[in-house]
Amino acid sequence: MGNSIAKVLRVSVVITLYAILIAAAVSCTSDKGTSEAESLIVYSGRSESLIAPLIADFEEVTGITVKVNYGSTGPLAATLLEEGKNTPADVFFAQDPGGLGAVEALLAELPSDILQSVPKWARDPESKWVGTSGRARVVVYNTDMLTEADLPDSIEDFAKPEWKGRIGWAPTNGSLHAMITAMRQEWGEDRTRDWLEGIVANEPKIYAKNTPTVAAAGSGEIEVGFVNHYYLHRFIAEEGESFAARNYYTRAADPGSVILVAGIGMFEESDNKETAERFIKFLLSASGQQYFSAQTYEFPLNDNAKPNSLLPAVEDITKPSIDLGDLIDLAGTQDLLREVGALP
Amino acid sequence: MLTVRQAGFAGRQGGCAGVTFSNVISTGWKTTDGKRPPAFLVASSAAVALAALIPVGYLLVRSAGAGTEWIDAIWRTSTAVIVGRTFLLIVLVTIISVAVAVPVAWLTVRSNIPLRKVLSVASVLPLVLPSFVMATTVIEMYSPRGVIQGWLSGLGVNELPEIYGLGGATLVLVLMTYPYVLLTVRGALRRMDPALEEAARAMGYGPVHTFRAVTLPMLRPAIAGGSLLVALYTLSDFGGVALLRYQTFTSTIMIHYELINRTLAAALSLALVIIAVMLLLGEGFTRGSGAYHRSTVGAVRSSRRVDLGRLRWLGAAAVGLPVLIGLVIPVGVLIHWLVRGLLNNQELIPLLIPARNSLFVSLLAAVVTVMAALPVAILAVRFRSRMSRLFERSIYIGFGLPGVVVALSLVFFGINVAHPLYQSIWMLVFAYGVLYLPASLGPLRSSLLQVSPRIEEAAQSLGRSQWRVIFSVTIPLVMPGALAGGAMVFLLTMKELPATLILSPIGYKTLSGSIWDAASDAFFAKTAAAALVLVLVAGVPTAYLTLRGHGDKSGVSDSSMKFGEASR
Numbered sequence: 001m002g003n004s005i006a007k008v009l010r011v012s013v014v015i016t017l018y019a020i021l022i023a024a025a026v027s028c029t030s031d032k033g034t035s036e037a038e039s040l041i042v043y044s045g046r047s048e049s050l051i052a053p054l055i056a057d058f059e060e061v062t063g064i065t066v067k068v069n070y071g072s073t074g075p076l077a078a079t080l081l082e083e084g085k086n087t088p089a090d091v092f093f094a095q096d097p098g099g100l101g102a103v104e105a106l107l108a109e110l111p112s113d114i115l116q117s118v119p120k121w122a123r124d125p126e127s128k129w130v131g132t133s134g135r136a137r138v139v140v141y142n143t144d145m146l147t148e149a150d151l152p153d154s155i156e157d158f159a160k161p162e163w164k165g166r167i168g169w170a171p172t173n174g175s176l177h178a179m180i181t182a183m184r185q186e187w188g189e190d191r192t193r194d195w196l197e198g199i200v201a202n203e204p205k206i207y208a209k210n211t212p213t214v215a216a217a218g219s220g221e222i223e224v225g226f227v228n229h230y231y232l233h234r235f236i237a238e239e240g241e242s243f244a245a246r247n248y249y250t251r252a253a254d255p256g257s258v259i260l261v262a263g264i265g266m267f268e269e270s271d272n273k274e275t276a277e278r279f280i281k282f283l284l285s286a287s288g289q290q291y292f293s294a295q296t297y298e299f300p301l302n303d304n305a306k307p308n309s310l311l312p313a314v315e316d317i318t319k320p321s322i323d324l325g326d327l328i329d330l331a332g333t334q335d336l337l338r339e340v341g342a343l344p
Numbered sequence: 345m346l347t348v349r350q351a352g353f354a355g356r357q358g359g360c361a362g363v364t365f366s367n368v369i370s371t372g373w374k375t376t377d378g379k380r381p382p383a384f385l386v387a388s389s390a391a392v393a394l395a396a397l398i399p400v401g402y403l404l405v406r407s408a409g410a411g412t413e414w415i416d417a418i419w420r421t422s423t424a425v426i427v428g429r430t431f432l433l434i435v436l437v438t439i440i441s442v443a444v445a446v447p448v449a450w451l452t453v454r455s456n457i458p459l460r461k462v463l464s465v466a467s468v469l470p471l472v473l474p475s476f477v478m479a480t481t482v483i484e485m486y487s488p489r490g491v492i493q494g495w496l497s498g499l500g501v502n503e504l505p506e507i508y509g510l511g512g513a514t515l516v517l518v519l520m521t522y523p524y525v526l527l528t529v530r531g532a533l534r535r536m537d538p539a540l541e542e543a544a545r546a547m548g549y550g551p552v553h554t555f556r557a558v559t560l561p562m563l564r565p566a567i568a569g570g571s572l573l574v575a576l577y578t579l580s581d582f583g584g585v586a587l588l589r590y591q592t593f594t595s596t597i598m599i600h601y602e603l604i605n606r607t608l609a610a611a612l613s614l615a616l617v618i619i620a621v622m623l624l625l626g627e628g629f630t631r632g633s634g635a636y637h638r639s640t641v642g643a644v645r646s647s648r649r650v651d652l653g654r655l656r657w658l659g660a661a662a663v664g665l666p667v668l669i670g671l672v673i674p675v676g677v678l679i680h681w682l683v684r685g686l687l688n689n690q691e692l693i694p695l696l697i698p699a700r701n702s703l704f705v706s707l708l709a710a711v712v713t714v715m716a717a718l719p720v721a722i723l724a725v726r727f728r729s730r731m732s733r734l735f736e737r738s739i740y741i742g743f744g745l746p747g748v749v750v751a752l753s754l755v756f757f758g759i760n761v762a763h764p765l766y767q768s769i770w771m772l773v774f775a776y777g778v779l780y781l782p783a784s785l786g787p788l789r790s791s792l793l794q795v796s797p798r799i800e801e802a803a804q805s806l807g808r809s810q811w812r813v814i815f816s817v818t819i820p821l822v823m824p825g826a827l828a829g830g831a832m833v834f835l836l837t838m839k840e841l842p843a844t845l846i847l848s849p850i851g852y853k854t855l856s857g858s859i860w861d862a863a864s865d866a867f868f869a870k871t872a873a874a875a876l877v878l879v880l881v882a883g884v885p886t887a888y889l890t891l892r893g894h895g896d897k898s899g900v901s902d903s904s905m906k907f908g909e910a911s912r
Contacts, residue, residue, distance in 0.1 A: 047865045048858075067851040068851065070845065071845045072602075072845075072864070074601055074602040075601060077604050078606050078752055079846050083755060083759050086759050086763075098604070172602055174603075211863075211866045212480075215483075219487065219489035221489045231865075234866040238685050238866065238867070239688065330603075344591065344596045
């Protein structure tokens, strides 16, 4: 009887020691990695699935090792705020300017050659971040229930009662907030509030984010949804052309088809600013822009790359003329959304 | 008449002939029977409890700057309604989980249903699916225009009733949480002394009456412990409720994190701590203070398995239903995604390294967490006092908080206090410990309750020190509980997401991270591949632990039984 106790104990002690040894080995190897001179630490709110091949290209071209901490833009920004000046990160590659704005105090000013390589509307007026690729706001619609001709010219018309029960949206989504901020710029507070009240009165179905909204438009759970344009192309890539939803870029030049960006900034405290700049320049170079255009179905931000044939040309989208720097008042938008009861 | 309380009476009364360890008893440490805990036990438990309270400390610091903004926020967000909705969900999920898990546990341990071993393993595995995967597959199947509606469209069904809201959220959470109750109850059933039930039967009770009057009361600590985990998990879940569009307190907090209002989020999280404390107090009432170990000398046989006769197929169906809905269908949806993506030339990613990392870090977390929970469990069961209860309760709080809060608190701790550990695998393991200590504490606790303190007292009266008794007698005897608790921590860690994303050493890839990464940008085939690997990788140790000591010795009362089992 005593033997089996001893055995159990022995086994568990061995397992523990073994685990500790391996862990020590793992942490040692990772320490060696970080002490190299030519390496870069990226906090990325963009997913590995989307950008890992691009980062591998950069590593191959430059010989620089890139380590990436992937996460959601919101929690990553919260992490960066906790880390403050002690952050190990050199750059923050964010899904939207909101995340970059939240950590703006930690960011360094970017050199003008980087800033100049994108149009003025796609960069921070304070020069702390720069857009890397464009994405349009669109109305995704179910093709079994609607054709593009059934859709109104302006996003404003979806607030009319005839759309009651037919709409889906993700009221916590940062890109939606950016669109509403653009509405406040273009239309003013009252008109935007009217629109929001109209939408809320139409009892839209609420989704957690863009992906389930597009899925719901595809299945016919909703007829239209307010989303970013590129998710649809992911669905078509996975499910084939039969996926029953398409994007509609509003015909009227209104905030319904405003173009937003994913963006990047580098940290003031980074010891690696030159490498960081090389990385940012790479993203804005021909090969970087070509990658976004071809692989992630986004709009290139300069003439270095060919636009994706699946997408309309940026020039053809009737978009409002808004600088993203004008869209910094996200807090005001959140207040407005709370006021109409769309946000807690 | 035979009741639990009476059965345990002798044990309680057994007193402390061998424990004349100390005459000095401080009031906070006054145990119910006047024993004084050894210092090393108190010190290690205190350290564990302090570590577990780091998130609360962080929330206090972070919300200190909130001013009165959060009071406005609480008014504005009709918090009372949201808290009410949260409690409603918790109550429903907990009751249904218990109602599903207790019969499944009994049928897989005590009856002769067909496919018993397979069903034993499969019925635990829904636990391992991350909540956003479970929720997405549920939506794909049962939503108004989902797969099921597609099958029924030939019959003229154009739309199914709404899955969104309370119903869908309850379904998803029950599927993910009933295994907590299942694992703890199954452990208790296996270790239970059959003599009590046999005595009841001998006195003329029918099987149903025996179950109600003897078995069920004996299972009370296991059910209460499992339910507490279910309730706290439901309180902390975000992915499931968000996708199923049911607003809870946690989803409200997470919205504020998404909108980067971290001060407000922290202040609201403090309110969540209060809800968790209320749940803990509630569980304290249901737990009771009876004794659950054998009070007389002699060895315990393993229980005889009940022959269900023709009903055994019905029994298998009853176990099969949650397995079908919680495992087979989600896995079917994942396979569908994978095949569909491959047919459309979607690329997959290599998963060997994430799988290896997940396996390694989860095993490490399981070992470390069980070791940390052990002193707290021994203190709480063997030296019952106000202080020991306080330690025990405080480690539950982390489980009720959203993972992001725990992770951010450890970022704060790592940057300001434990800098060398920051972004090392140890910080990650530490986070898993803070999150999942309660999952290992429950099984340890109920395992310990079933061991008579007299065995320890005997060892002590034979001259062993308290310290040595704990290592040479108590720990080997609670090994089954340690394994069950470790298994639960392992499975939970395999799927943990927010802390994994935030605290992993940079570039350290895990399976749950890969699943989330692919899912967040609608890479369905990649999501499916990683989730299927997760189920497989988690399935192997689950199978081993479930089937271990679970062989076909039904009805054999033998002398060759191992000591650890004989003396339970």
